[in-house]
Each structure stands twice: as C-alpha cells, then as structure tokens.
Amino acid sequence: MHEWFETPPGRYLLAWEKAEFDRAVADIFGYHALQLGLPELDTLASNRMPHKWLGLRELHPLDGSRKPALMTDYAALPFEANSVDLVVLPHSLELNTDPHATLREVERVLVPEGKVVICCLNPASLWGLRQRRAHIYRRLGFGQLFLPDAGEFIGYRRLRDWLRLLNFEVETGNFGCWRPALATDRWLDRFDWMDSLGERWWPIFGAVYFVVATKRVRGMKLVGKLWKPAKAIATAPVPLANRRPQLETTATAERQEVRLP
Numbered sequence: 480m481h482e483w484f485e486t487p488p489g490r491y492l493l494a495w496e497k498a499e500f501d502r503a504v505a506d507i508f509g510y511h512a513l514q515l516g517l518p519e520l521d522t523l524a525s526n527r528m529p530h531k532w533l534g535l536r537e538l539h540p541l542d543g544s545r546k547p548a549l550m551t552d553y554a555a556l557p558f559e560a561n562s563v564d565l566v567v568l569p570h571s572l573e574l575n576t577d578p579h580a581t582l583r584e585v586e587r588v589l590v591p592e593g594k595v596v597i598c599c600l601n602p603a604s605l606w607g608l609r610q611r612r613a614h615i616y617r618r619l620g621f622g623q624l625f626l627p628d629a630g631e632f633i634g635y636r637r638l639r640d641w642l643r644l645l646n647f648e649v650e651t652g653n654f655g656c657w658r659p660a661l662a663t664d665r666w667l668d669r670f671d672w673m674d675s676l677g678e679r680w681w682p683i684f685g686a687v688y689f690v691v692a693t694k695r696v697r698g699m700k701l702v703g704k705l706w707k708p709a710k711a712i713a714t715a716p717v718p719l720a721n722r723r724p725q726l727e728t729t730a731t732a733e734r735q736e737v738r739l740p
Contacts, residue, residue: 484519487664488606492687493520495655496569496598499689501525503596503651509564513588515553515581516571522596523567554580558588568597573632579641586645591696595647598689601654602632606686609660635688647692654678654685 483489500522504512512528514521516535523531532548534556551557553575566585572578585595601607610632639649657677658670677685 481519487662487667488660491658491667492656496520496522496687496689499598499653499655500567500569500596503689503691504565504567507565507594509590509593511563512565512567513556513558513563514567514569516574517569518547520569522569523565526565528564554584556584556588560587561590563588564590564593566593566595568595570598570600572597572638573599578633582641582645586647586694589694591694593694594650594691595694596689596691597638598687599635599638600632601684601686601688602634604684604686605657606660607632635683635690638690642690642692646695646697648695649690649692651691652688654682654688656686657681657684658686660686 484493497520500520501524504523504526507526507528509528510530512523512526512531514523514531514533518533518535533546534549534551534553535547536550536552538547538550549557553571554577566589568581568585572581575581589595602610635652635654639652642649655674655678657673658667659673661667661670
C-alpha cells in the first residue's frame with residue numbers, strides 16, 4: 480500500500496485526501512487527537528489541538544522526519560475510555576483484518592460528542608471495477624492489479640450501518656476522485672474535467688469516500704417520587720382577631736369625650 484501511494488494515481492488520491500482532511504479537522508476542538516495509519520499523510524496538520532499523535536501497527540521507512548508516537552494494535556488502543564477528542568482513520572479500516580473491532584475501540588476511547596474521520600476506497604467506482612476485473616484476470620494467469628491487494632474494501636452504506644450500530648451519528652459523507660483508473664500522470668491530467676463533472680452528475684461513483692461522524696451518548700432523566708421537587712408552602716395572610724370591635728370602641732370613646740361639658 481505504501482509503495483502504491485508513490486505511483487501517479489496514488490499521488491492524485493493523496494492530494495484530494497489532504498485537502499479534505501484539512502477542511503474537516505480544522506474546526507474540531509479539544510485536547511487530544513489521534514491518527515491511525517498512513518504516515519505519508521499528515522491528516523492533523525490543520526487541527527489546533529495541543530496534543531496530536533500518530534499511531535502505527537508497524538514501522539515503515541519514511542522519507543521525512545515524521546515519526547510515530549506509538550506502536551499499537553488498532554483494536555486495543557492504550558488509552559482510557561472517554562479520553563480522546565478526535566480519531567482519524569485514513570484507509571485504516573480496509574487494511575485491518577477486523578475493521579469492526581477497530582471501530583468499537585475507537586468508540587470506547589472517544590469522549591461523548593467526540594468525532595471520528597474516516598477515509599476509504601470506494602468499491603463502487605471505476606477504480607473498484609478495474610480492480611475486480613484484474614482479480615478475474617489474475618485467476619486466469621495474467622493481468623496486473625491496479626489497486627494494492629492489501630485488504631478488503633468497505634462499501635459506503637456498509638460503513639454507515641456499522642457507525643449507526645455503535646451510536647455514531649454521521650454528519651457528512653462525500654466522494655472524490657472521478658478520473659478513470661489510469662496509471663500515468665499524462666493520462667490522468669487529460670481527464671481532469673471528470674472531477675467537476677462527476678461531483679455533479681455521479682457523486683457516489685468516486686474512487687474514494689470521506690465520512691465524519693460524532694459519538695452520541697444518550698442522557699437520562701430521573702423519575703419517581705424521590706426525585707420530585709418538594710412543594711413550596713404557600714404563605715397566606717393571618718387575620719387579626721377582634722380588630723373591628725376594638726376600632727369601634729375607640730371611636731365611641733372619642734365621641735363621648737367630645738360631649739363632656
């Protein structure tokens with residue numbers, strides 16, 4: 480997979496994903512962000528969280544100086560529950576033997592209202608069609624794969640169903656890279672007009688899709704006799720006894736004083 484990203488279609492794919500990741504994570508706030516996989520692409524470059532880590536399953540020779548912060552299994556992350564604000568999965572699910580276990584672990588470490596950003600290759604695309612045809616040719620003894628044979632590609636609707644089962648709410652989902660499955664920069668550039676046309680007329684057939692989801696935690700409301708607020712005691716005016724007779728007695732005495740010679 481890492482060697483494929485050095486090819487012309489791989490660079491074309493990474494350029495589109497770089498722009499999408501920068502746009503998606505720029506306005507996600509918190510304290511801790513984690514990227515799992517794909518060290519060739521810094522998906523957290525535009526994010527402003529103070530603590531950002533790169534996690535890999537194994538070491539890879541990198542051209543730059545960017546080093547991973549931890550080596551871990553994606554299905555057993557060394558973080559406490561509800562401790563990470565953002566997790567980014569660039570092609571990490573399709574390269575994993577158990578992608579559903581990875582999603583469950585991501586749901587565990589994310590804080591309530593935390594976000595996960597996922598990028599996967601789309602099997603329902605021109606690239607996926609060429610890959611399936613190449614598999615048939617290889618069974619016959621000839622042909623060459625266009626995409627790397629590193630894992631099982633996950634459909635867009637299938638991933639959305641997984642996220643719903645884990646109490647994630649999908650906020651956005653979009654597709655990209657509509658150029659045909661061509662192996663050279665020259666031929667890819669000739670079909671650059673298909674990007675704008677495909678975004679408008681056949682968006683679901685892009686070679687890659689991008690999903691942003693939020694972890695939802697349902698709240699509770701305590702009900703019952705013990706949790707009802709106490710009723711306030713109403714204050715009522717207290718009538719004064721014998722107030723009127725006393726006033727009449729006083730008025731009579733004053734009249735009597737006036738009649739005295």
